[in-house]
Amino acid sequence: MTTVLLGAIPFEGHVAPMLGVARRFTELDIRVRFLTGAAFADRVRATGAEFLPLPAEADQLESDVVRDIDERRLSGTAALRENLDRVFIRPAAAQYRALLAAIAEEPVDAVLTESGFSGSAGLLHTPGHPPVVVCGILPLGVGSRDVAPFGLGLAPDASPLGRIRNRVLAWAMQHVLFRENQRSADAAMREMTGHDMGGFFLDWPRYADAIAQFTVPSFEYPRSDGPAKLRFFGPVSRLAPSDHARPSWWHDLDGGTPVVHVTQGTVANENLGELIRPTLDALAEEDVLVVVSTGGKPVAELGELPANARAAEMLPYAELMPRVDVFVTNGGYGGLHYALERGVPIVVAGDTEDKPETAARVAWAGVGVNLRTGTPTASAIRDAVREVLADDRYARASARIGAEIQASSGVDGLADLIRSLSPRATLA
Incomplete structure (x- = not known):
């Protein structure tokens, strides 16, 4: 039986899509082990998956997200910069250790983590790692000559002038706006693997064995230099009957x-x-x-x-x-x-x-x-x-x-991708 390890940071918007993956995988006789926060244990088990708890240092609360400083509401890149360390970078090493422990306990055919689960970046630098699939539950954030850097909310522009704009903005994001985030990410990667990120920290999904983007091509910016292993599966959470009752009105x-x-x-x-x-x-x-x-x-x-x-x-x-x-x-x-x-x-x-x-x-x-x-x-x-x-x-x-x-193929297509990946590997 194919066995997979899923991972999601313990935030509703990150866990919910992966629960949809887990539920359908178990229906397709794929064994699922799911690594996330303790608050989601019952919902994970309800999908038929095995629940694996994140260590305390990676089991954050959504209330930890910084939304204002000194009563000033944060937005745009300021909000993103403040929360990248707290939500995505600091927990990465603990996530990585939890992934290694889960794989050591029971080898898996693939690891699937949503794009906020940065511990998987360390796994990609670990010899003998199983195939790693990054599940795109957010807009695709990897850099490109055709798009502005993630977080600015700008439309793509692949014209000659547009590519100059994109290149200048990318330099400013990496070396000015997100400079401290980059240093934190490099430090976290050195803690995990002994090496730094080897590039801009938001680009780490580019090096995964596959990027499974949970949308369709018409709702994502085209990239002439996009990752070769990028695949679109459509949203995994589709409209379906729910337990929510109709109100009286x-x-x-x-x-x-x-x-x-x-x-x-x-x-x-x-x-x-x-x-x-x-x-x-x-x-x-x-x-x-x-x-x-x-x-x-x-x-x-x-x-x-x-x-x-x-x-x-x-x-x-x-x-x-x-x-x-x-x-x-x-x-x-x-x-x-x-x-x-x-x-x-x-x-x-x-x-x-x-x-x-x-x-x-x-x-x-x-x-x-x-x-x-x-x-x-x-x-x-x-x-x-x-x-x-x-x-x-x-x-x-x-x-x-x-x-x-x-x-679109949805989770069934994702299952086909998982089954097509290389045979089970052994961590060095």
Whole structure:
């Protein structure tokens, strides 16, 4: 039987896609061992996988993410720079040791870790390592002459001038903006393997045995110099029946009024005033039905709802998305793909973590409007929703990508890739 070792940092948005991989792999008679945080133990076991706990020094909490300094909200590259060390670099050595221990206990045919699990970079420098597959749960971050560096939220440009722009920005990112992050990453790699990173630390997935990107080519920037082992499988989390019950107001969705769904997801929802409340205020007088998911937060935190708004903590997305005309979101990668799968056009407002990159791809792919901030004004939201409702090119572009998603191979294709990799190796 094929045996794989999965790894994910203990954050919801990183674990959830890998749970989808684990569940389908076990259905396909692939033995799965899953290395992640203790908070996810029951959910891992529910997939049929064996749970392996990360050591305490790598078992972070999402509350550890720095979102403000001295009451100043962080965004863009400032937010990314502050959190790279804390979330991705410092835990790498402990992740690496946990990978080695798991493989020593039971050899595996492949190691699959999501792109935030930096301990796998050390494994790639370890002689005799099993095949390592980096699962792209975020927009592809490896550098290219055709795209600006990850984190800037800029559209690709492969023209001669564009490539000059990209090269200058890449130098500035590596030697100025992320200089201290690079030093930390080199130090972590030396601790793991005795060698430094050998290049820009965000580029480490380039050297994996495969990059399995969880999107389709039409929602990722083309790279003429992209990794040869890059493969697209579409999102692994597809719209499917869930345990979330329909709220009592569900029948209002069938009234013929355009439906605008807004959410801040399940992670960046500490302050519902960043996007949900401004959307409610923006559309209170519009001829639309605004449907809110708080991502698990109490609905009461929204305050008084306008007459044309309905809200619930969680909603059955497989039933909701076919009824939605516009999706307003802060740009979580998984949520965007749920909308795209059903051809729903998007208004996106995100400027933390990877969200400047997801938002930029929304605009580049033509599937929606990028508000270029995580705290948009009500008037900006209103104008964007009106534009998306009035111009069907956004819906048509989203539908094209939706068709591509539905035709993609998903986890079954990923399983075929794993079975095709080289025979089981033995660590030196």
